[in-house]
Amino acid sequence: MKDKRVPEVVAKRLPRYYRYLVELLNKGVFRISSGELSKKMNVTASQIRQDFNFFGGFGQQGYGYNVEQLKNEIGAILGIDTMNTTILMGAGYLGHALANHANFERRGFKLIGIFDVDEKIVGKEINGVKVYDNSYLKEFMEIHKPDIAILSVPKPVVKDVATELISYGIKGIWNFSYSEFHMDTDVPIENVHLSDSLMFLSYKVNNGEE
């Protein structure tokens, strides 16, 4: 199933397919043609077929896709069919918001620890998950070997925190610290750019789209 030649742009579309398929299942839709899926998702049916061909096609054309099977296969490709254990660095407002975000667990990410330096927060729980002092990070990672770290720390320390996490063996970093950074590492880093979608909204507002 794993195909190294999958272009990044195709892989980037998979989460959206996944979301739509979950939505369909929740509505009780169990079979869908690429034509219907394309209408719902506002992409061409041929793009959907092309995208799915990278992963061996899925389902029969004409007869349509089995929604649950397709969801499961895309989930497996995304690696969210088994839980990814996750830690959160930084329990400020954004950290709190992220820790309380129920969707992550539904999407295959289990929060197992939160780290901060603020002694007013350390020792407490957010959404049932304990907040530890940063000094415990190394030991925690040796014991629990979390897969993914979410960064919501202040900008000036982002790179240091990432360097520390990588040295302790983190497998991926989701950077939410509003500071894009690039490091010489094999560890995948996803920088979140909130303002991109805000700028795109501005484009639509100012160019009379929709």
Next chain:
Amino acid sequence: MKDKRVPEVVAKRLPRYYRYLVELLNKGVFRISSGELSKKMNVTASQIRQDFNFFGGFGQQGYGYNVEQLKNEIGAILGIDTMNTTILMGAGYLGHALANHANFERRGFKLIGIFDVDEKIVGKEINGVKVYDNSYLKEFMEIHKPDIAILSVPKPVVKDVATELISYGIKGIWNFSYSEFHMDTDVPIENVHLSDSLMFLSYKVNNGEE
């Protein structure tokens, strides 16, 4: 400059161009070829030229682009060269995090009011912006006519709040409430899907990319 035939997929790439150009300017880079820009952004030079052709090309090929001019032109297309006045609905953890996000103003979005129903927060200020009771929304909008509303309200009320905002004349909605919704309206709505980039990170972690 406004060209209705610009495909959505091209318009969606503009914020990323804009971000990179700002980064270049901050580094003191004033001229760049499509080749160099393509290397930095990890897209092909021909895609960059194709994208820019939708907007009349910008700059001369061979000689390269004037970074500041290009940034300004893309900013104008995005409609962020003049400030978009913005209100924030919901001052929970996420609302606090968004109100404190300094980047928005740099990207052309000025927060002028925050609305909540929690009397413990109403009357206070977040990042210098006043929190008003929801009951004041209609009057506030008549007076200040904000362009854009950011939604960070609880899921069950998202649609009601959006309906109210639209009836009062909001021009665009940036929905951060983790609940995708579709309404029969001409007002552009951008739903933010945080977990998409988290799922894509999982894909990279699980497929040994980078």
